[in-house]
Amino acid sequence: MAVTLKNIADKVGKSVPTVSRALAGFEDISPKTRDYVQAVAKEMGYVPNNFARKLQSQKADAVGLILPGAENLRFSDPFFGLLLSGIIEKTSAAGMDLSISAANEEDELDVYMEHIKSQRVDGFIIVRTHRKDKRIELLRKNKFPFVSFGRMEEDNNFNFVDEDGNWGIEQVVDHLVGLGHTKLGCIAEPLLFTKSFFRVQGFMNGLKKHGLKFADENLVVTNFRQRSGREAALRLLDLQEPPTAIVALNDLLAIGAIQAAHERGLTVGRDVSITGFDDIVLAEMANPGLTTLHQPAHKMGTLVAENLLKQIKNEPIDQSQIVLKPTLVVRDSTGKPV
């Protein structure tokens, strides 16, 4: 079927190793033989068998990405799509495979171990980090290369790329307080995730910084879906003393919140201000345009991949821990309180 070194060897009347070394351009093969072998190989359409080569080299030339939550795996999040594009761009360009699979919570760690032991990947990319992340602890213990997108709450001596969510949300609070708001609400994703935890921390820090008091009822913790954003916002808006500004901790939640405001007959940006996080493509298109924190999703993907590839190849890494500050983009969903 496929052309092998043996086929070429037979054709050129040399041994298999000679052919192998000729193709690899070793010095101990005469130029004449080398050129001949290469010509014949090309003519026969030779491509090395992937697995034979990998068995021999003991390198997988592959990066693993195991998505958490196999049971209901549905990423419609444009942010993740862009992150993934960045990762694929880099791994592809480096001739590395990106092997994507999914695992559910129960056997997640087993899946990681199997990947390691069967030597099918040289490293992992971790996404959606938890404040205390078992995957990270496992890989670190096994000294297996990985880069995570996101940190843990503490004990972060490993390679990662992350946003500065804390700082970012503080900017948002500054912006809102600057406009004159003093009653702020917040809609958060589950606090189990570091990302959410830090963003909430930023919210708290921001309040404190401006001498504002925090009431429990002003923080609604829910999940990722925009539907939840709507519900959470309704809850905030229906409070005795509703906040005049709602800090949603991602854009989908924010868009849900905008919808809720509309349902209550409020004009967003005037009667109530709403902010998001991520600046997904639709933040700009929302009505009104969403004030949010922009993140270079694609770029972040490339950084994660580059970092991991260097780690695998034992190349020096200029920055093994990267924290990117998001940039505030002010649109029409925020304004002075009435």
Next chain:
Amino acid sequence: MAVTLKNIADKVGKSVPTVSRALAGFEDISPKTRDYVQAVAKEMGYVPNNFARKLQSQKADAVGLILPGAENLRFSDPFFGLLLSGIIEKTSAAGMDLSISAANEEDELDVYMEHIKSQRVDGFIIVRTHRKDKRIELLRKNKFPFVSFGRMEEDNNFNFVDEDGNWGIEQVVDHLVGLGHTKLGCIAEPLLFTKSFFRVQGFMNGLKKHGLKFADENLVVTNFRQRSGREAALRLLDLQEPPTAIVALNDLLAIGAIQAAHERGLTVGRDVSITGFDDIVLAEMANPGLTTLHQPAHKMGTLVAENLLKQIKNEPIDQSQIVLKPTLVVRDSTGKPV
């Protein structure tokens, strides 16, 4: 480093093949030996070497997905994310690797051939089909397993999962004409893509069916981005005789069009009607809610993957060519013309 059959063989005092066959549960190994071997293997944490096994079996147990357009690979399209989720769900559950990479136009076909010859995948998933698709022709010629998401314009004797875009857009036209619209505009993606071509065909068919005439200026062909949707819509709205309804051929374009309408001071759903295609999560959240055609993106991904997996395993396939009709979801972006 990793535990091998040899390690186990040494430990139990049997030969390597015996261990191999014991673990695989062959009949010619005594129950006693079998159990012992299995116990030892488990205790030692044995996991078969992926590449050795694949070299021997001559199967890759992997599915390839080569994304077109490596040069500017940025998928923020939630639809694609969901499709991918469906694919990953099925391949993962079947213990198959999903190997994702990217290739640019020039060497796309070479990348496919290399994947085939190096035997790194057992089959391909093709996305974003062209009316005349070189990838499909290549794979078909080489009798290599694949399933495409989308058809070609003709000559479709291969396995695919596709939408009925033609039929879908006809429903949209029916809906608009039913509301009283007679001047319809259309914003399309490049016609090179089968998807776009069929959707436009549906638009034309719809007009003809209702005895409406088509003017060239009412069709704007642009690209995928929502920004383009805005620009295209501005062009339509600024015509001498602007259409009262704009059929955008995907949701992102539609949302761009809504923005354009707002810019021109028009109330969408009253002054101008706008429709989309796909029903991405934000269609519902848009303001006003977008009338569009719903597609089960995740489900489609699972169908594509299931079909390919069966093909690879030579299992019977109940339906090797699937065309799903989208369902019209009427929201507030469409209404009677003024």
Next chain:
DNA sequence: AATATATTCTAAAACGTTTTAGATGTCAAA
């Protein structure tokens, strides 16, 4: 002319698995 030195090649082993063909021993039947 003998020795050292390059140059160019190959045999053998290795990576870790599975398959094929056959060896060895046991037991029952003739």
Next chain:
DNA sequence: TTTGACATCTAAAACGTTTTAGAATATATT
């Protein structure tokens, strides 16, 4: 007590590659 059948195992080969160690030949040096 031989034969055949069965149960249990192993040696050898295979998958296709690369590496290691060394062979063979030609060339240069003394």
